[in-house]
Amino acid sequence: MRADGAGHVSIRVQAGPSLNFSDERRRRTNWACLAWRSTAAVRHPDTYVSGSKILAPVFVLILLALALPPRASARASASQSIIHTVSGALAHADPEDQRDGLPAGQPLSGAALDQKTTQVASQVRCPVCQGSSIGDSPSSTAQDMKREVRQMLAAGYTERQVISYFVYSYGDFIREKPPEHGFPAVVWIAPPLLLLLGALVVVFWLRNKSRAPAAEETAPAPAVAADDPELASWLAKVRALDGEKPPKGS
Amino acid sequence: MKAGILIGGLVVVGALVAVLYSGFGHDPRAIKSPLIHRTAPDFSLERVDGKGTLSLAQLEGKPAVINFWATWCDPCKEELPVLLQAARGAKGVQFVGIVYEDDPANIENALARHGGAAYPTLIDKGGHAAIAYGVAGVPETFFLDRTGHIVAKFPGPLEPDELQGYLAEIRGSGS
Amino acid sequence: MSSLGSLLVLAALLASVVGAALAFAGGARKVPAAVEWARRLAYAFAALLLAANVVMEVALLKLDFSVHYVAEVGSREVPMWVRGVSLWSSLEGSILFWGLVLGVYVVLGARTLKRFPREEPWGLGVLLACGTFFAFLIAGPASPFGTVSPVPPDGPGPNPLLQNSPLMIIHPPMLYLGYVGMVVPFALAAAALFSGKLGPALLQSLRRWTIVPWLFLTVGIILGAWWAYDVLGWGGYWGWDPVENAPLMPWLTAAAAVHAMLVIERRKVLRGWAVGLVLTSFLLTILGTFMTRSGVFNSVHAFSQSNIGPTFLTFLALCLVFSVLLLALRMDKLGRPGNLEQAVSREGFVVLGNLVLVVIMLTVLLGTVFPLIAQAVEGIQVSVGEPYFDRMTVPLAVAVxxxxxxxxxxxxxRSGAQEWKPLIASAVAGAVLAALGLVLGARDPWLLVTLFAAGLTLHVTLVEMFRPVAQRLKHGRGLVAALKDELGAGRRRLGGYLAHLGIVVALVAVGVSHVGKLENDVTLTQGQSAAVGHYVFKLGGIRTVNEPQRQRLVAHFDVLRDGKPVGALEPALNYYFTQREPIGTPAVRTSLTDDFYLSAMSVDPGSGTVGLRAFVNPMVGWLWVGALIVAAGLLLAGWPRGRTAEAAALEAEAQGASVPSAAPAEPA
Incomplete structure (x- = not known):
């Protein structure tokens, strides 16, 4: 990403040829920073290595701390703190379901926690990336959010609660899966409906047409064009164009 | 002529083009905050100056401006003097800075460059608060009325006049 | 340089405008001389765009920074080959390159149309009208030939991603060849509608010209997937991003169109439907281009928020309205709708397959544009991501x-009960494959169904593929001669079945790799090891490699599989001097059964630690193999054959003004 004084910032995103925003200040700034945030970001090209050296250990330490098996007491206090952070919002998010915002499921640990974290993370969209889930994004925001998912699951929050927590602060935008109620339900209903509709059209077409010549459906002879001279001449032409010898038996 | 294809096709085409056209007005990356008009999520974070922690509850019924920023973000640093100046002049509004993924030394440096802190700056380790506020990029600023409800969210750096407009809004509301 | 380039593009614009006008006028008033001139202008259009591309290439190679585009993507730091390919590394250059590809297709399309005097004017007109739009785009909204003043001493260089993987060099041209190539079948189909006749010879050209871009789309899509897998480092190859969906949609409709054309050949029905699918395929390529270049979609790949969005949308809208009008007004002229004798027949299943392919396309389209629809209709923001697409498309893909x-x-x-008997053996093959999956640990119900379907299809495909060979052997021909016959006369069917075979292999690979993926995210210091699946990897060390345009941090891992050393893997992070974010180079060890994939997330030479994601992706290698088989099949099926005398005579006859015996009067 370069920025020059003239209000032109171009961002190079992780997976695309280039992104240029040269207009509104708002967009420019906000998203300029997004791209910055995903990794150790430093100002000048010549200092980038030292910058990454400063930030990389921080990142590594965070990861290391995560990777190390925490002591039981530490884990307990971690889950207390996550409940403290999350419960208020959750109680508001879906008062019917979450009541007091306390965990509604069993605390998870070990392989079950790993597995569930991966599964839930794949359903939460990374807000700073473009389209990938927090499970797939290497950006530090996504890593933070994934850690939050993990902590919530470890404290006994259910998958549904975790998702509602993120939806509460980010909106439905954060769900990789569109909601199944309200207007977005269209996206779930339309494809099966289209399939059904298409199938009906095909059936209608077949019935409509087969009424005329149908009769000897018992006759299994695959004589395709025997009863239709026009089709026979068409077929002969198609085959000639294709360099085929006179029609084969099959 | 097939009237069905003509009418159906034109309807589908019209709808598709209209939807695509509507996309020009929006930035696909700008996320609208669902937190507006809701109670601001609580936080309790360490102060960068080492004077203990600060939580939302401690703001004692004052309107508040919560600014998420970081020193590695250029626009945040453009915005910082605007906020600092407004905070020095504003009476009855509590400003709070929340720094995300940053180093205390960098923050102190940045603040010192603009005449020192005018309001508490907190460190958000692991991004709990940022996630709770649905922050998708920095800077982002939240405006809270005196009852602790979020009145507005502003993504990107604030200009002085914009900031004053929001300040007037939160001073006037929620009483 | 700039003015020469601009001049060439303006001349190309002029050639296409005049050519299109002459072609349509010549067609409507039946003036062969006008059409003749239109054809010459089509060739001139291509030559002028070729020249414009050459000018840009020279400017890029010589680093003439006075040219706007060179100032944007050129750099003294990057190697010569990167300078050369940076023609398609950014928006304006890629559109110019697009123009070159279009020029090539316009020439090829014009040459094909020469064989069809009745359709030629309309086809030429459509080709040149598309040419007009792109020449306008290159001349105006997306001009790469602007002058920069003062001339900068150096530039930022192209996107490092382009430099990071050779796949990125061939992937865009392949995709462009696929995208742009749809203009030829579009022009042929539109010409057929204008003239009101789709004869056997035109149908044959239409089929072949649909297969060409379809083949390139296949290659482009798979190279894109391979690139994502090899470079992006998230261990997957497909993320249902708009940029991935964009080429998939015309691929699906092209597949449907080619199969529908088989039914036309055999049964003389579905002509309007097949022509409609061809038109749709072209429209979807334009839509796909709009998606990746308008900035309206939230994509990993969005080009700049440039002003070409509205221009493109206008073009898309014009093409859509043109296609709908043409189809609605002229479809009846192609012949009576016809009928199927019986649903349970090969053509019946082609119709069903067409239906499912089109529904998959519509699902992908809906999912991709739905965030826009929700925003426009309800003012809400929703995301439609991988879980949605997986859930919706998996059953449909299994149905296919x-x-x-x-x-x-x-x-x-027609078919009778005895036709179903051979399917029993195929079903047994399916059951065997599913059982094999069960034994190997597959528990996912959809995967098991996929394996069953794959086994069945594999059996049928192989039997059908070699049936003619077997028959010829039975009639006393030698094996070599029989195979030779198959490659000659049976090339089309052999190619078709080969493509089916590849699709089966690819879909199984997709299913298995999706369900059986294992992942471990760890941070290791030197000497430490971790495991994922039956692989163990140990960090041997980190080294720093300095290159002119980047610095690489390379982590060395020794890999053990089932306790036996199987070599070393070296994932790396590349820091380009023009960009702060590092780009990873994952390291992959491919074997017949699975890929072992290491992707570095953070590398710290100071403390000697590496944060990384390790994956075991079963059967991913087979996806590339499957795609290769599909491509080979399409190549075989689409390869032009020398025209027989019979065919030439037929063509001549088909082009006669009135052919009373062959084409009975159409119902009014």
Missing amino acids: LFLMGIGPALPWG
Whole structure:
């Protein structure tokens, strides 16, 4: 990403040829920073290595701390703190379901926690990336959010609660899966409906047409064009164009 | 002529083009905050100056401006003097800075460059608060009325006049 | 340089405008001389765009920074080959390159149309009208030839991603060849509608010209997937991003169109439907281009928020309205709708397959544009991501797999009960494959169904593929001669079945790799090791490699599989001097059964630690193999054959003004 004084910032995103925003200040700034945030970001090209050296250990330490098996007491206090952070919002998010915002499921640990974290993370969209889930994004925001998912699951929050927590602060935008109620339900209903509709059209077409010549459906002879001279001449032409010898038996 | 294809096709085409056209007005990356008009999520974070922690509850019924920023973000640093100046002049509004993924030394440096802190700056380790506020990029600023409800969210750096407009809004509301 | 380039593009614009006008006027008033001139202008259009591309290439190689585009993507730091390919590394250059590809297709299309005097004016007109739009785009909204003043001493260089993987060099041209190539079948189909006749010879050209871009789309899509897998480092190859969906949609409709054309050949029905699918395929390529270049979609790949969005949308809208009008007004002229004798027949299954392919396309389209629809209609923001697409498309893909298996086992026309008997053996093959999956640990119900369908289809495909060979052997021909016959006269069917075979292999690979993926995210210091699946990897060390345009931090891992050393892997992070974010180079060890994939997330030479994600992706290698088989099949099926005398005579006859005996009067 370069920025020059003239209000032109171009961002190079992780997976695309280039992104240029040269207009509104708002967009420019906000998203300029997004791209910055995903990794150790430093100002000048010549200092980038030292910058990454400063930030990389921080990142590594965070990861290391995560990777190390925490002591039981530490884990307990971690889950207390996550409940403290999350419960208020959750109680508001879906008062019917979450009541007091306390965990509604069993605390998870070990392989079950790993597995569930991966599964839930794949359903939460990374807000700073473009389209990938927090499970797939290497950006530090996504890593933070994934850690939050993990902590919530470890404290006994259910998958549904975790998702509602993120939806509460980010909106439905954060769900990789569109909601199944309200207007977005269209996206779930339309494809099966289209399939059904298409199938009906095909059936209608077949019935409509087969009424005329149908009769000897018992006759299994695959004589395709025997009863239709026009089709026979068409077929002969198609085959000639294709360099085929006179029609084969099959 | 097939009237069905003509009418159906034109309807589908019209709808598709209209939807695509509507996309020009929006930035696909700008996320609208669902937190507006809701109670601001609580936080309790360490102060960068080492004077203990600060939580939302401690703001004692004052309107508040919560600014998420970081020193590695250029626009945040453009915005910082605007906020600092407004905070020095504003009476009855509590400003709070929340720094995300940053180093205390960098923050102190940045603040010192603009005449020192005018309001508490907190460190958000692991991004709990940022996630709770649905922050998708920095800077982002939240405006809270005196009852602790979020009145507005502003993504990107604030200009002085914009900031004053929001300040007037939160001073006037929620009483 | 700039003015020469601009001049060439303006001349190309002029050639296409005049050419299109002459072609349409010549067609409407029946003036062969005008059409003749239109054809010459089509060739001139291509030559001028070729020259414009050459000018840009020279400017890029010589680093003439006075040219706007060179100032944007050129750099003294990057190697010569990167300078050369940076023609398609950014928006304006890629559109210019697009123009070159279009020029090539316009020439090829014009040459094909020469054989069809009745359709030629309309086809030329459509080709040149598309040419007009792109020449306008290059001349105006997306001009790469602006002058920069003062001339900068150096530039930022192209996107490092382009430099990071050779796949990125061939992937865009392949995709462009696929995208732009759809203009030829579009022009042929539109010409058929204008003239009101789709004869056997035109149908043959239409089929072949649909296969060409379809082949390139296949290659482009798979190279894109391979690139994502090899470079992006998230261990996957497909993320349902708009940029991935964009080429998939015309691929699906092209597949449907080619199969529908088989039914036209055999049964003389579905002409309007097939022509409609061809038109749709072209429209979807334009839509796909709009998606990746308008900035309206939230994509990993969005080009700049440039002003070409509205221009493109206008073009898309014009093409859409043109296609709908043409189809609605002229479809009846192609002939009576006709009928199917019986649903349970090969053509019946092609129709069903067409239906499912089109529904998959519509699902992908809906999912991709839905965030826009929700925003426009309800003012809400929603995301439609991987879980949605997976859930919706998996059952449909399995349905396609089944249809691909059963359809070819049935005869054209009518079928009786005895036709189903061979399918019993195929079903047994399916059950065997599913059981094999079960034994190897597959528990996912959809995967098991996929394996069953795959086994069935594999059996049917292989039997059908070698049936003619077997028959010839039975009639006393030698094996070599029989195979030779198959490659000669049977090339089309052999190619078709080969493509089916590749699709089966690819879909199984997709299913298995999706369900059986294992992941471990760890941070290791030197000497430490971790495991994922039956692989153990140990960090041997980190080294720093300095290159002119970047610095690489390379982590060395020794890998053990089932306790036995199987070599070393070296994932790396590359820091380009023009960009702060590092780009990873994952390291992959491919074997017949699985890929072991290491992707570095953070590398710290100071403390000697590496944060990384390790994956075991079963069967991913087979996806590339499957795609290769599909491409080979399409190549075989689409390869032009020398025209027989018979065919030439037929063509001449088909082009006669009135052919009373062959084409009975159409119903009013």
